[in-house]
Amino acid sequence: MNPFRLVIKELLYRRINSLIILFTVILASTVAVTIYTLSKASENETRKIMREQGLNLYIFPKGTNLIDFYSVNNTGTFPEEYVDKLAESKTFDAVRHLTGILQVKYPDWTDPNGSTHQIVLFGYKDEAMQRFLPKQETMGFDVEKGTVHVGSLLSKNIKSGDPFTIKGTDGRLYRFEIAKRLEEGKGINDQGVSFNLADLQEILGMKGKINKIEALGCVCKDGRIKNARKQVQAIFSDLDVTELSSIADARENQRLMMNKYGAYLISFVMLSCLLITGLLFYQNITVRNKEIGLLKAMGNSTGKILFIVIAKAFILGMAGGIAGFFAGSLVAEYLGKEIFMFTASDIKPLWNLLYYCIVLFPLLWMLSSWIPGLLATQIDAAKTLSQEY
Amino acid sequence: MVELNNILKKYTKGTETFTALENISLKIKKGDFCSVIGPSGAGKSTLLYIIGGLIRPDSGTVLYNGNDLYRQNNKDINLFRKKHLGFMFQQFHLMPYLTVSENIRLACYDNRQMKDISYYLEKCSLTAMKNKYPSELSVGEKQRTAFIRAIISKPALLLADEPTGNLDAGNSAVLKSLIEDYHKNGGTVVLVSHNPVVAGYSNLIVKLEKGRILTPVQ
Numbered sequence: 001m002n003p004f005r006l007v008i009k010e011l012l013y014r015r016i017n018s019l020i021i022l023f024t025v026i027l028a029s030t031v032a033v034t035i036y037t038l039s040k041a042s043e044n045e046t047r048k049i050m051r052e053q054g055l056n057l058y059i060f061p062k063g064t065n066l067i068d069f070y071s072v073n074n075t076g077t078f079p080e081e082y083v084d085k086l087a088e089s090k091t092f093d094a095v096r097h098l099t100g101i102l103q104v105k106y107p108d109w110t111d112p113n114g115s116t117h118q119i120v121l122f123g124y125k126d127e128a129m130q131r132f133l134p135k136q137e138t139m140g141f142d143v144e145k146g147t148v149h150v151g152s153l154l155s156k157n158i159k160s161g162d163p164f165t166i167k168g169t170d171g172r173l174y175r176f177e178i179a180k181r182l183e184e185g186k187g188i189n190d191q192g193v194s195f196n197l198a199d200l201q202e203i204l205g206m207k208g209k210i211n212k213i214e215a216l217g218c219v220c221k222d223g224r225i226k227n228a229r230k231q232v233q234a235i236f237s238d239l240d241v242t243e244l245s246s247i248a249d250a251r252e253n254q255r256l257m258m259n260k261y262g263a264y265l266i267s268f269v270m271l272s273c274l275l276i277t278g279l280l281f282y283q284n285i286t287v288r289n290k291e292i293g294l295l296k297a298m299g300n301s302t303g304k305i306l307f308i309v310i311a312k313a314f315i316l317g318m319a320g321g322i323a324g325f326f327a328g329s330l331v332a333e334y335l336g337k338e339i340f341m342f343t344a345s346d347i348k349p350l351w352n353l354l355y356y357c358i359v360l361f362p363l364l365w366m367l368s369s370w371i372p373g374l375l376a377t378q379i380d381a382a383k384t385l386s387q388e389y
Numbered sequence: 390m391v392e393l394n395n396i397l398k399k400y401t402k403g404t405e406t407f408t409a410l411e412n413i414s415l416k417i418k419k420g421d422f423c424s425v426i427g428p429s430g431a432g433k434s435t436l437l438y439i440i441g442g443l444i445r446p447d448s449g450t451v452l453y454n455g456n457d458l459y460r461q462n463n464k465d466i467n468l469f470r471k472k473h474l475g476f477m478f479q480q481f482h483l484m485p486y487l488t489v490s491e492n493i494r495l496a497c498y499d500n501r502q503m504k505d506i507s508y509y510l511e512k513c514s515l516t517a518m519k520n521k522y523p524s525e526l527s528v529g530e531k532q533r534t535a536f537i538r539a540i541i542s543k544p545a546l547l548l549a550d551e552p553t554g555n556l557d558a559g560n561s562a563v564l565k566s567l568i569e570d571y572h573k574n575g576g577t578v579v580l581v582s583h584n585p586v587v588a589g590y591s592n593l594i595v596k597l598e599k600g601r602i603l604t605p606v607q
Contacts, residue, residue: 001494006487013486294482297443298496299471301464382438385478386550 003304007311010291014284021280021316021365022323028273029324029361030331035262037332037350042258044343057095057228059213062240074104077209080125080197082236086213087128089235094227095215096136100125102200102210109166111157119154120192121166123200125210142196147179149194155181164193168203274368281309281372285379292376293384302377309376313369314362321361325354390577391417391440391546396449398435398600409435410600413449417579417593419545422572424588425581427597433581434550436597440579441474441548442466471498475539479551481531483523489534490519496538509537513567529560536564540571547571549580553587565590 011018058066061076083100086092102123109119126142129135143149148164155178158164163175176199184190201207215228229241285292292305329349336347396413399406409432417423417440425433438444439451442458451458453473458466475496483492490506497503510516513533523531532552539547549568553561569590572578580587588594596603 001491001497006484006495009484009486009491290480290482291484294476294484295495296467297441297470297476299467299469299474299498301467382434382441382443385443385476385480385482386434386438 003308004311007308007315010288010308011312011315014287017280017284017287018312018316021277021313022320024273024277024280025317025320025361025365026324026327028270029321029357030328031269032266033325033328033350033353033357034331034335035266036353037329037347038336038339039258039262040350041332041336041340041343041347044346045340056243057215057225058242059095059215059232059239060242061211062238064211064240066242075211077102077206077211078236078239080208080210082239083125083128083210083213086232086235087130090132092130092231092235093133094231096130096133097214097216098128098130099214100128100197100210101212101214102197102204102206103212104204106166111154112159112162112165113157115157117154117191119151120188121200121204122189122192122194123197123210124194125197143194144179145196145199146177147196148176148199149180149182150178151182151186151190151192152184153190154193166193166203169205174199174203270364274364277313277365277368278372281313281369282375284312285309285372285376288376289379289384292379293381296379296381297385305377306373309369309373310366313365317362317365318358320365321357322354324361325349325357329353390419390421390454391415391579392450392452393436393440394450394452396436396439396446396451398432398439398444398446408600410439410446413600413602415595415602417577419577420572420575421593422569422578422591423580423593423595424591425579425595425597426585426588427583429583430599431583431597432600433583433597436595437548437550437579437581440546441476442470472542473545475542475544475547477532477535477539477547477549477552479554481523481535481555483531483534483538485523488520488522489515489526489530492523492534493538493541496541498542502542505541506537509541513537528555529557529563532556532560532564533567536567540576544576546577546579549578551582552580553582553584561587 060066061078064076080100083098086095087098102121104121105118106121107118108116110116124143150158150164158178162178164178165173165175168174176195182189195203197210201209225241225243228243232239232241292308295305295308326349333347337344340347393413393415396410397408398410399408401407413436425436427433435444439446442451445459453469458469461469484495487495490510493506493509494503497506506519507516510519513536515530515533515537518526518530518534523534526534532555536552539549547568552568553564556564565587568578568580572590580591582588
């Protein structure tokens with residue numbers, strides 16, 4: 001008789017035992033899939049939240065002090081094409097989301113009421129796509145040409161529907177549609193105006209110039225800043241890199257926290273389920289000792305007996321792994337709506353996880369049935385078959 | 390066919406050692422019907438399982454067609470059981486999740502043997518029960534199923550451990566006649582029973598008591 005058929009028949013006969021084992025697999029795989037899916041969603045969520053907080057690495061002309069951006073009107077500049085060259089480089093991978101920026105103080109902006117203020121002007125170049133790295137969603141905010149985003153402090157002085165006006169270094173008055181009025185609490189942006197880079201360069205007469213690149217450091221083994229500095233300076237020795245470590249650390253910590261938390265929880269649930277499965281298989285073997293004794297008496301090899309036990313674990317592991325994948329994806333989708341603000345609607349089943357479920361869970365459950373399986377091969381047929389009850 | 394020489398088997402339970410069989414020598418020829426009788430605890434089942442390759446004796450040899458059974462490796466002993474032996478037990482030991490015909494098929498190692506299932510089912514009045522599960526069978530039907538399972542692969546040697554122990558007189562008689570049929574067709578039988586009446590058909594009766602053969606062997 002085909003041993004596989006024997007396994008299926010036994011599995012269906014001892015439904016309670018099989019269902020409990022199946023339940024442990026489904027539980028473990030559901031938890032694993034849910035946590036993994038949510039941790040991925042959390043990474044995306046973090047990315048979106050961090051977009052609000054800004055990028056963590058600043059690339060400046062060498063010798064520039066960060067404080068200059070808050071205290072002087074003119075800092076050292078460098079060509080905006082540097083951004084494109086970095087993005088085109090094969091060896092430059094420690095930094096992502098390269099955004100070329102021209103940031104200057106504008107000491108005498110006159111508001112619509114006639115008052116003069118010192119404000120900060122930001123010109124944003126569209127985020128550069130790194131040619132040799134996998135595509136990612138852009139992080140920085142792009143400003144459309146001909147429009148501006150106005151900081152909350154300035155916004156209060158400009159009536160709704162009015163344009164933003166500013167005098168250029170050429171003496172001309174430039175007008176821009178206000179595409180966005182930023183909420184308060186954006187730091188220096190509260191007293192600033194964001195332009196498309198080309199627009200600001202024209203206003204200031206600084207065509208092709210920028211004075212910093214904002215970017216995001218990688219999670220590198222030997223440190224973000226060290227790596228980034230090394231790679232940037234290998235291409236442009238006249239640039240230096242500095243870091244807003246609080247943002248970088250917060251970002252990195254947030255990203256790693258969910259992964260760590262998930263890894264512990266998955267391991268705990270998985271080990272608990274495997275232990276329960278091992279005990280259930282042990283109980284199953286104890287109940288079946290006469291059947292196994294009979295199979296041995298009929299000349300079946302220890303390999304076949306081991307197969308009968310392990311195959312059951314394989315079938316249940318496979319069925320539970322697949323069911324758990326779908327259950328886990330549904331749970332993640334449901335919980336994601338409750339947990340995440342920005343990425344809730346983006347939580348979809350991660351289909352590559354299905355392959356892992358199909359391979360991993362049968363393997364793990366076969367492993368947990370291994371010792372009971374070996375015990376089954378050691379059953380003394382003569383002893384069990386001669387017992388009267 | 391089967392030759393046992395100076396078989397010794399002891400069991401240890403805690404600090405106590407119990408001698409199950411001692412100085413057992415016995416020759417069973419092809420076509421013999423050997424009944425091993427004796428009271429409970431005499432070592433009958435131990436002797437049967439030693440012949441069946443399931444209990445390794447502490448000393449002595451078991452020769453099957455001249456080959457020392459316990460000098461072979463486990464794989465060969467398994468193969469020997471599969472191809473040469475049929476087992477019957479007092480408790481039937483049918484797989485509860487297999488039907489009558491599936492339980493019988495369990496012992497088939499060759500597709501040709503499966504063709505005989507219908508014949509034996511008919512012969513044992515089990516045709517109507519072939520798709521029933523053991524829980525739906527009477528005691529007699531269960532033992533007849535176990536009998537077919539034991540002989541379906543046409544083993545040369547049938548080892549029966551108290552096969553009628555759980556049966557009433559009517560079912561015992563049916564089973565005995567089936568075993569006798571198997572014997573008449575050339576099969577060799579070793580049957581263990583505590584009931585001397587069962588040994589009636591045998592040409593070789595071995596009386597065991599306290600692990601020793603009471604001579605003479607008839």
